[in-house]
Amino acid sequence: MNTRTLAAAIACLATVALVGCEPATTDPKPAAPATTEPATDAPAATPSEEAAEPAESKAVLNFVGMGLQSAQDKAQAEGFYLLTSHDSAGRDRLQALDRNWKVCFQNVKAGKTVATDTKLDFGAVKLEETCPANDAKAPEAAGDKMPNMVGKSVKAARGALDSGTSITATDAAEDRMVLMESNWQVCTQSPSAGAALNGQPVEFTAVKFEETCP
Template identity: 70%
Template sequence: MSHSQQPFPEKSPGRPGWARKRVAVPAALLIFFVGVGVGSSGDGQDKTGADAKAGPRPTVTVTRTAAQPAEAADTVKDAEPAPDGDTKAAVPNFVGMGLQSAQDKAQAAGFSALTSHDALGRARMQVLDRNWKVCSQNIAAGKAASTGTELDFGAVKLEEDCPAEDQSEPAKAGGTMPDFRGKSVKAARAALDSGTSITVTDASGDDRFILVESNWRVCTQKPAVGAAVSGRPVEFAAVKFGESCP
């Protein structure tokens, strides 16, 4: 071999005269070394494996409330009120009061079963209680009564005078014609059988239309008082309350 054919080693930049050899490192081995380096770096607080299992466990505080519902139930049971039938209260005096105020006072005293009626016997409904006043009460003032007792107020409108005593509505007609004279047309109609044919005319002769029958009173009637009804048609001639029958 000639001198020109002898191989010359590669010059290493760091070490002149030495050949630099390249070594291929498998990728899997490289990853292993990187993982070890990362796991061992830091301030020593990161733990894995057995070290993590041996670390302190968090403390959990449990509050037991199973006994609370039973205690609440006992409290409710002890606080149950007595039945209404066993509770009594003195009945206040309602006469002269506005109907709405009387009802409020009755409820404040413990009475909740309340009703009212037209003290003039005209079968009017107390739609607006503030427009009515109390003339009578079914339970005397000061008497002790069960709070379940129904209180009934006899009432008239504010501009009307209370009667000396409540005027009752006419009783239900049987087989004979009752005396409806002076009674309201509405009360007379209610006393007759619901199937009865009834005609009402203006007794004044002005041929006025009779709209609110509780505002009109009977002057004459057919059949006459005591006559057999037996399904016969009934005729009333009436005028407004406050007017004189002709």
């Protein structure tokens, strides 16, 4: 063995000896367990809405003879907020300015006790008109048979028919145009009352309400 090889062997033995004398390595210190935040309570459930209180019950006042606006104001003051109105003359006119109308009929009899969420329906006519003997509401929607429209306003007659119906309205007395249909009453109709409706055109002749059919 030459000198270089011998020196290398001695160095190797010395390294082994040193390693063998070192204390055995210990396992690394275990990591501290991860701390977890304490479980928090789930957010409280949103409480459900409280059950609606039952509507109060009250005796309905007598609104007949009052102006429509005054009747509505009085009804609301009593807690009745579901209000509607209609033309008692059966002409299907809108109550555009309530102060120009007066109450002739009410759907709930005066003095009757009902819940305040009951809808009150006032039948009315214009101030200068006389209340009719009976509350003439707009005719119900026509089914498969032609209703009797004579005496009804042209507007009400039109509203009772299917929206796709072809309708012609002509003046029964003169050669005037039937423009404000709620001011015109039907004198004759075709098809006649009771006839089957199958999409055929409908014709009316009419005069103004203050006039008499020829």
